[in-house]
Amino acid sequence: MGAEFVQLSLTPLVIAVLAAVTCAMPGNFLILRRQALIGDAISHVVLPGIVVGFIITGSVTTWPMMLGAGAAALIAVAMIEAIKRLGKIEPGAAMGVAFTAMFAAGVLLLEQSNTASVHLDVEHALFGNLESLIWFDGLGWASLLDPSALAQLPPELFRMASVAVIMIIATILFWRPLVMATFDEAFAASVGIPVNLLSLMLVVFAAIAAVAAFDAVGSIIVIAMFICPPATARLLTDRMGVQVLISALVAAVCAVVGYVVAGYAPLWLGFDNSVSASGMIATVSGVALGLAVAFGPRRRQVAG
């Protein structure tokens, strides 16, 4: 693989892997807490966030979009919690009410703001734009050692990398109380772990992962990576640490395989155009989960 690969495919691949791993980390805890769909809810409210960010700043650059999406995600989380607690509504229904209403508001604002440029970004937010994250100055493997070329790497790469690092550090730092609170909340509370705060923190970290990833790779991957790799790992092992490592590995492999298949398989099959890389990564993660559902050594429930 040569110069063309470095220029066109290296950065999208790295970004996809980082995004997948970033989402899989909190996903492991979310599926054990039966909160898997929080990623789904957060991804849907990214739209109103982007639109509001655009309306306020009048610009379609990254930061207003990210800030808007982040704010919307936090508002959604607060709304879901409020509906759950105040109305004593089950979490699924509370999420359904909150994110669909916010999504509707987003669509309304979008139509009202009436801009084609923002319209573009809606598809971008949903489907991602992996293929466009090209490293123009990456003329070959040697460019990896060339400071001036490295300076021209897409900014998404650094954003995604820093969030990935934050996520990994947070996972290690809060590992023990998180595992305890997820396994046996009453006991965890009895030794003084602030279980409610911890649960809120987990959701906030999930929101950070989702918002950081949607910009680079789109919401579909976000939802898929929150759930599929951890769910796959869950069917392969009975040890939490191993599960998280496997889920990260599965996420990374799905990202690579999905990206490659999307880019090259259509050409092999005689089509002219490649297909959506984000969609393909989600699809591959589904295949991985399907295999685990059929053959995973720990797929069965051990206890009723």
Added chain:
Amino acid sequence: MFRSMENPFAKPILVASEGEPVAPDPAIDEAALTVRGLTVAYGGSPVIFSIDMTAPQGTMTAIVGPNGAGKSTLLKGVLGLVPALSGKAAVFGAPLAAARHRIAYVPQRAGIDWDFPVRVADVVAMGLYRELGLLGRVSGQRRAKIVSALERVGMAAFADRQIGQLSGGQQQRVFLARALAQDADLILLDEPFAGVDAATEKAIVNVLRELRDAGKTVVVVHHDLTTVAEYFDRVFVINTRKIAEGSVAEAFTADALHAAYGGRLASAQLSELRAPAA
């Protein structure tokens, strides 16, 4: 008629949850657990109402009462796991927040996801959380603590098993081992004998007795009236309100049980229970 009619508040308020020093009240300082006026309500009515309770150090108390009488809620209220409408609890004379390190709690087995990816040793290690903190390593001496806790409940051979691969009784023993690892002075257990085999029940009782004989205080939510007199030295009878409290001979009486269980406990059964109590 009223002892303190002049000023019923001359006695200082028990400030356990307000962080101020508790006024010197020898009864409260000496007891392992003191509960005063604790009321907890779910929905529209109190589950437990104005509960006063004292568990003296070095005793083993059973909390008994019919289903829905508030036994488990009482423990949760003491631990602050459910919000109290009124009332306070003190542990060794200190507010809960200052005494957590002296308490071990064994929750009900129901409601745990037994498919959870943890091994037996991991569960017991959770009992060391307060000394390990966020990043402390389980090594050497601490590993020995875990092993010895497992040995005491006869589960050392299962340390590497996933928790769901154990029987109900074995799972309960592991939970007890976790509490032992906490090295606490007050151990609160919620229905530890529910759904466990006879051998496990015996093993758990033996461990609890050892704890009590070593000066620890044990409080158990218990549903089997036939074993109260055999296992425990104190009893607390509850049905939303406190019915009776004291040594088994004092408080585990036909009157108290009748008041708690009403007509549902046939009198024949009651007299049968009285025999071992006397």
Added chain:
Amino acid sequence: MEAFVAALTFSAGYNAALVVIGATLFGAAAAASGTFLVLRRQALMTDAIAHATLPGLAIAFMVMVAAGFDGRNLLGLLIGSAISALIGVVAVDVIVKRTRLMEDAAIGAVLSVFFGFGVVLLTIVQSMSAGRQAGLEGFLLGSTAGMLRADAMLIAVSAAVVGVLLFVLRRPLTLVAFDPQYAAGQGVKVRLMDLVATAMVLAVTVIGLKLVGLILVVALLIIPPVAARFWTNDISKVLFLSALFGGSSGYVGAALSASAPALPTGSLVVLSAFAIFVVSLVFSTQRGVLAALLRRRALAVRVHRRQGLLALAAGEPIYDAMTIKVLRRDGVIRPDGVMTDNGRAAVAEIRRDELRWSMAPSVLGDDAVPAQRDALTPADEAFTPDQIALIDAEAQRLAVV
């Protein structure tokens, strides 16, 4: 405003009237069929169904084009999306039944994977020469304004079918939603009813795709039943209220949308439903936030009052600041803590009440006393005056002896 009223009264032109009627019917049908999933705590199953339609949509388009037909044929697209949604439902079921994964993970996995696969297929469709104008993206966000007479008819007919089905099957369906095991014991075919409920949701979702888009259709399936749940515990009333809320959201939302440009119908219908939800959440007398707050507060006052009086009666110290506050406010004690005459009377009353409660089982028999004693209810409310008289007579006899 005028335009809004005109649309409400169906006098804003033929097309606008069509949209308003269609949205009303659709809102009611969606809300009613969503009720059962919400009651069974499977609200987000609707989300999985909606997202799982996308691959079918794209495949149907490709198949129709390959066979030489117009790829945009609505019926063909709907059949395709229904089939793929059905596969999604089955996949969720298989994952939940055969593995240790929970339903939420299964739903999320199916939703994201099917949608991702759908996006892959969409990119293929867009690269086909016939696909450039396919307008399949319209199914993501919906396009009510472009509703044709045929579409309106389709919606009206399906809404009617759903309505009739619901009416005929409301008893077995509610039984299954409420308690599947009991329903099975009553001879209801639980599996079949599950299938019917899911099939209705599927049908509504597929129809709603064109109308409001696949994400907002989820809103119409979930929000009205959740709002209805605040007002009543009776399932048949929940069903009726839910349909009413859904229908009025459709009606108001569509009329609002017709009153000015750039007001997408789907969003306004959903936001109308959300407004109904918020009002229900806050103001419902049954389970609303305000009512709950007031009840909680009233309960706290009752608890502290009784606890305080009991402590005074027993001569025990009072440990709780709120108890003291309540007793002061009631005039039981003076600000300096000394008991008032009123207070003495209240204490005497509470002692009599305690005595009555303690004697009730022996005087009236165990069966007359509630097994779970509500610690707050005074004896003279829990028992009839005759029973109270009996208790008091016995108490007096004992006191004399």
